[in-house]
Amino acid sequence: MNSHAIAERAGLIRHRNYVAQIKKDPELIKQAREMIERAEKSDAETVGLRLWRLVLNEPVQSIIDYMLNEGEVGQLLRSNSPFSILIGQTDTEQRRNTWQIAAQELSIERTSSALHVQLQPTST
Numbered sequence: 637m638n639s640h641a642i643a644e645r646a647g648l649i650r651h652r653n654y655v656a657q658i659k660k661d662p663e664l665i666k667q668a669r670e671m672i673e674r675a676e677k678s679d680a681e682t683v684g685l686r687l688w689r690l691v692l693n694e695p696v697q698s699i700i701d702y703m704l705n706e707g708e709v710g711q712l713l714r715s716n717s718p719f720s721i722l723i724g725q726t727d728t729e730q731r732r733n734t735w736q737i738a739a740q741e742l743s744i745e746r747t748s749s750a751l752h753v754q755l756q757p758t759s760t
Contacts, residue, residue, distance in 0.1 A: 645739075646738040652704065668718040
């Protein structure tokens with residue numbers, strides 16, 4: 637397990653938390669749109685933020701699905717997320733805990749996958 641994989645998983649974990657907060661306060665989506673508009677006006681908009689502009693025009697459930705997508709699109713969105721700025725994880729201990737949880741999740745997945753392979757019946 638490498639640090640890149642752990643960092644990607646930690647981003648997914650943070651976005652799970654952001655989703656929970658968005659469900660409590662959907663106004664966060666409006667704030668994210670406004671933040672992207674300000675970035676666009678100041679010529680600070682990135683490719684990732686342009687993608688977010690498109691995503692944030694979708695229904696709330698679609699936005700959540702994009703945020704939690706484990707493919708390349710989800711990874712790109714999480715690496716440029718306005719919610720990391722709006723909500724974020726500023727506490728060092730909280731970031732450390734997220735990193736540890738990410739490493740544990742990946743370790744469990746690897747173990748589960750290895751057990752699944754070992755338990756497959758062999759053909760005779």
